[in-house]
Amino acid sequence: MMNNKTGIYIHIPFCIKKCNYCDFFSVTQYELEDEYFQKLLMEIETRADYTKNIKTIYFGGGTPSSVRPEYIRKIVLKLKEKFNLSNLEEMSIEVNPGTCNNSNIQEYWDMGFNRLSIGVQTFNEDMLKKLGRIHNKSDIYKTIDIARQIGFTNISIDLMYGLPEDNLERLCSDLDLAMDLNLQHISTYGLIIEPETKFHEDFKLGLLKLPNEELLLEMREIINIKVADFDFSRYEIANYAKSGFESKHNLIYWNNNDYYGFGVNSTSKIENIRFMNEPDLNNYINSNEFDKHNLEELTDEMQIEEGVFLGLRLMDGIDLKDFFNRYNIDIKKKYKNAIDELLDIKAIILNDKVLKLTNYGIEISNYCMAKFLS
Numbered sequence: 001m002m003n004n005k006t007g008i009y010i011h012i013p014f015c016i017k018k019c020n021y022c023d024f025f026s027v028t029q030y031e032l033e034d035e036y037f038q039k040l041l042m043e044i045e046t047r048a049d050y051t052k053n054i055k056t057i058y059f060g061g062g063t064p065s066s067v068r069p070e071y072i073r074k075i076v077l078k079l080k081e082k083f084n085l086s087n088l089e090e091m092s093i094e095v096n097p098g099t100c101n102n103s104n105i106q107e108y109w110d111m112g113f114n115r116l117s118i119g120v121q122t123f124n125e126d127m128l129k130k131l132g133r134i135h136n137k138s139d140i141y142k143t144i145d146i147a148r149q150i151g152f153t154n155i156s157i158d159l160m161y162g163l164p165e166d167n168l169e170r171l172c173s174d175l176d177l178a179m180d181l182n183l184q185h186i187s188t189y190g191l192i193i194e195p196e197t198k199f200h201e202d203f204k205l206g207l208l209k210l211p212n213e214e215l216l217l218e219m220r221e222i223i224n225i226k227v228a229d230f231d232f233s234r235y236e237i238a239n240y241a242k243s244g245f246e247s248k249h250n251l252i253y254w255n256n257n258d259y260y261g262f263g264v265n266s267t268s269k270i271e272n273i274r275f276m277n278e279p280d281l282n283n284y285i286n287s288n289e290f291d292k293h294n295l296e297e298l299t300d301e302m303q304i305e306e307g308v309f310l311g312l313r314l315m316d317g318i319d320l321k322d323f324f325n326r327y328n329i330d331i332k333k334k335y336k337n338a339i340d341e342l343l344d345i346k347a348i349i350l351n352d353k354v355l356k357l358t359n360y361g362i363e364i365s366n367y368c369m370a371k372f373l374s
């Protein structure tokens, strides 16, 4: 079950302010920046393997664009020294429009980043405030203008929907503005009320007026229709790209390939071993070891199950021949019961070549995927 497409994820756990909905691992203690990056460099030094041929690198967070670019540069240089990057195809960095200027974007370009993922969320000023974002609408335009002038031709934005007091008019306006920008990639996320967020507190107090299921369904339909008119293809449940601009890094995850996660709380999966790094920032910085938490040896059975449910996230679905070559099993036989049931309710399509979700299947994707778990 070996594969040779490996990605690297680097976690930058700093944000200027915590957004009201977000439970990603991040802190506002920039006084720890220096110690954190020293430890991160040491981690890469210790764990790197030059025999690995790296296809993608992704700096995520947190807010990578909120730390001094020289720290990002040091990490990039360390990766260049310690891994074989001769076949690197994509190097992305997540940026928040409230932290972007000519100087840091130019530095990312000079370091070799060729893709920007911008946390836009919405163009609506009131909603940006409600979400607790640090940026406004003009920051979004400024960031995209700067990036283009510098030379970036692969720009992605994150948009959110299903927000408090949300409506179709707001979503349509966001989609129109996004389409006017003629970008290459869009990720759309329906709001999830995560524990230990400001929105969760508000929700418990009955202060959040959230859209009902019917409206959410309409929102997802509108997204699909609007972006399709502008040559975006939906290639994953929440992701749309112009041809050739699908996220190569995220495809590594969805194709169940290998990835290194460096930094606090990151996950790595290398061959049949998966583990998490130390989840506490102070422990990560202060420990002399790089302990592997929740280490799992993935059995063939686990790899197959994960191959199925990750593959079903992709609109192209699972190529049955590739799947057989990689895992040595016939999906049709192994999952006969699940497949029969999902075919009956028209949630999947199965032919000689592929197994994939139908539009209805996408709507009930969690239910469908659970059917393939033992």
Ligand SMILES: C[S@@+](CC[C@H](N)C(=O)[O-])C[C@H]1O[C@@H](n2cnc3c(N)ncnc32)[C@H](O)[C@@H]1O
Binding pocket: 021, 022, 023, 024, 061, 062, 063, 064, 094, 095, 096, 097, 118, 119, 120, 121, 158, 159, 160, 189, 190, 191, 192, 193, 194
């Ligand atoms: C880890 S964040 C990184 C982006 C960057 N820090 C920023 O916000 O500008 C990735 C994306 O996840 C989405 N996201 C975060 N929390 C979410 C939630 N509770 N529900 C839905 N989407 C969420 C947002 O669209 C966000 O841009």
Ligand code: SF4
Binding pocket: 014, 015, 017, 018, 019, 022, 023, 024, 026, 061, 062, 063, 096, 119
């Ligand atoms: S959404 Fe992005 S900027 Fe906001 S808290 Fe989460 S990681 Fe930080």
